[in-house]
Amino acid sequence: MPFKDECRLCGRILSYNYLRRCWRCGKLFCVDCMVPEVATGDASRLLCLNCAQKAVSPKSKNKYAPLRAYLKFRSAFTDSVKLSFPQIDGIIGDNLPMEAYRSEKWWANSTYSVHARCWLEAGWETIEVNLKEGYVIFRKTQKIQSVALPKMRNVEKLKKSFTPPPSRIIHRKKPSKTKIAKLYARLKNLERQRVSPQKLKGSFTPKPPHEKRVFKKKA
Numbered sequence: 001m002p003f004k005d006e007c008r009l010c011g012r013i014l015s016y017n018y019l020r021r022c023w024r025c026g027k028l029f030c031v032d033c034m035v036p037e038v039a040t041g042d043a044s045r046l047l048c049l050n051c052a053q054k055a056v057s058p059k060s061k062n063k064y065a066p067l068r069a070y071l072k073f074r075s076a077f078t079d080s081v082k083l084s085f086p087q088i089d090g091i092i093g094d095n096l097p098m099e100a101y102r103s104e105k106w107w108a109n110s111t112y113s114v115h116a117r118c119w120l121e122a123g124w125e126t127i128e129v130n131l132k133e134g135y136v137i138f139r140k141t142q143k144i145q146s147v148a149l150p151k152m153r154n155v156e157k158l159k160k161s162f163t164p165p166p167s168r169i170i171h172r173k174k175p176s177k178t179k180i181a182k183l184y185a186r187l188k189n190l191e192r193q194r195v196s197p198q199k200l201k202g203s204f205t206p207k208p209p210h211e212k213r214v215f216k217k218k219a
Contacts, residue, residue, distance in 0.1 A: 009033040009048060024051040066092050068118040075123060075140050085134040104129045107136055 006013050007030040019028045023037065023045040037045040038055045047055070070091050074081050089095050100106045107129045110116050119125065119138060128137040 007033055009050065020046050022046065022048040022051055024048075024055075062114055062118065063092050063094050064115045064118040067115075068122045071119055071122040071124045071138060079140045080127075081124070081138045083136055083138070085136075088136075101131065101134070104131065 004013050004015050005019055005028050007019065008027045009029055010033055012030060014030055018030055020031060020034055021028055022034065024047055027048065029048045034046040034048055035052050036043045037047055038052050067088065071081065083091075085096055085101065097106075106113075106115075107126045108116060109120060109125045111120060116126075123141055124138040125141050126136055127139045130136070
């Protein structure tokens with residue numbers, strides 16, 4: 001039974017006779033998901049549809065523009081930045097050219113090179129390049145200008161020292177003696193009612209018997 005594998009694009013599982021390896025990304029794809037190289041039209045070099053789309057799509061004018069934005073952001077709180085070459089690859093979203101790994105001249109602060117113009121426009125310059133360990137150190141050359149605040153009305157009032165308004169003394173009226181006496185009497189009545197035994201509703205209290213009158217006979 002022949003060995004099989006999955007196409008990375010359409011997901012079909014086919015034998016190796018119907019699969020080809022992309023010349024750019026190196027992954028396996030079926031013949032239906034591949035085209036000859038777009039630039040030269042060479043049928044011996046097959047590209048997957050994803051790589052062919054990347055080759056045909058228009059590229060940005062400067063791929064190092066994200067590095068300029070990153071250095072502008074870092075200039076707000078630091079004066080020097082140490083970046084490794086893989087970190088720069090992640091910032092720009094692409095690989096640095098091989099010349100950046102081999103020659104220190106590629107990192108020179110020259111306005112004629114497109115990549116160097118990005119960090120120079122952001123107000124930075126390279127001061128140290130280590131090709132063995134693969135890192136570069138940038139130093140800030142310009143200070144960020146403070147953002148002007150919008151004009152505010154009544155600025156003179158804000159400059160003056162704050163003086164709190166004078167506090168008002170509230171004079172409360174004293175209650176009259178008659179009201180106090182009435183309230184005291186009412187409290188006394190409430191205490192008496194609470195202490196005295198409460199009468200149950202419907203309770204019968206017998207009345208004392210009437211005394212019989214004795215009538216004397218007249219002589």
